[in-house]
Amino acid sequence: SQKIEQNSEALNIQEGKTATLTCNYTNYSPAYLQWYRQDPGRGPVFLLLIRENEKEKRKERLKVTFDTTLKQSLFHITASQPADSATYLCALDQTGANNLFFGTGTRLTVIP
Amino acid sequence: DAGVIQSPRHEVTEMGQEVTLRCKPISGHNSLFWYRQTMMRGLELLIYFNNNVPIDDSGMPEDRFSAKMPNASFSTLKIQPSEPRDSAVYFCASSLVQGSANEQFFGPGTRLTVL
Numbered sequence: 032s033q034k035i036e037q038n039s040e041a042l043n044i045q046e047g048k049t050a051t052l053t054c055n056y057t058n059y060s061p062a063y064l065q066w067y068r069q070d071p072g073r074g075p076v077f078l079l080l081i082r083e084n085e086k087e088k089r090k091e092r093l094k095v096t097f098d099t100t101l102k103q104s105l106f107h108i109t110a111s112q113p114a115d116s117a118t119y120l121c122a123l124d125q126t127g128a129n130n131l132f133f134g135t136g137t138r139l140t141v142i143p
Numbered sequence: 144d145a146g147v148i149q150s151p152r153h154e155v156t157e158m159g160q161e162v163t164l165r166c167k168p169i170s171g172h173n174s175l176f177w178y179r180q181t182m183m184r185g186l187e188l189l190i191y192f193n194n195n196v197p198i199d200d201s202g203m204p205e206d207r208f209s210a211k212m213p214n215a216s217f218s219t220l221k222i223q224p225s226e227p228r229d230s231a232v233y234f235c236a237s238s239l240v241q242g243s244a245n246e247q248f249f250g251p252g253t254r255l256t257v258l
Contacts (some may be wrong), residue, residue, distance in 0.1 A: 074234050074249030121221055129240050135185035
């Protein structure tokens with residue numbers, strides 16, 4: 032069956048450290064993978080997109096990697112801040128379609 | 144732009160009643176998506192439209208659910224009759240589909256409680 036698994040429901044880290052979130056998938060062949068941030072009571076907000084032929088993508092303090100052999104994406108937040116506390120969702124397509132399938136998310140808490 | 148607009152923000156209804164959720168996508172976007180989010184199942188795609196035409200409704204749980212998009216600036220998701228297990232947050236998202244990779248813009252959601 033198709034699955035998108037994010038490494039843990041919750042992750043606590045100390046301010047200033049690097050947070051690393053994992054997204055693993057099975058029985059998908061995505062052309063790209065996206066990461067979204069969701070704050071309580073709000074809809075998800077797009078952060079980054081990485082294509083299957085890209086190994087790494089960066090945006091400010093964010094970095095995403097995509098390994099289609101391992102069927103895994105890693106999402107890093109460097110120099111984390113309490114304002115980074117939120118739930119982070121990975122999402123991927125099924126090649127040829129425009130709809131996204133979402134993981135269940137990882138709730139990140141950055142402790143001051 | 145005001146972003147994706149959803150109404151109502153909160154809806155409490157009794158089992159058996161009809162519920163209609165509304166969405167106004169971002170102007171100029173050509174795709175619209177309805178999602179449902181629960182603690183147990185996460186964010187699930189219910190249906191999506193491209194140029195106002197339903198493309199994939201395989202996520203619609205039952206015949207009690209229906210969605211329409213009469214024009215490019217308005218969509219509805221209807222549940223009739225509603226049941227307690229329909230309680231969830233329903234999100235609408237829109238996107239400008241150009242090629243194969245498109246970010247989606249989500250609305251604030253409608254929190255539905257069916258008693």
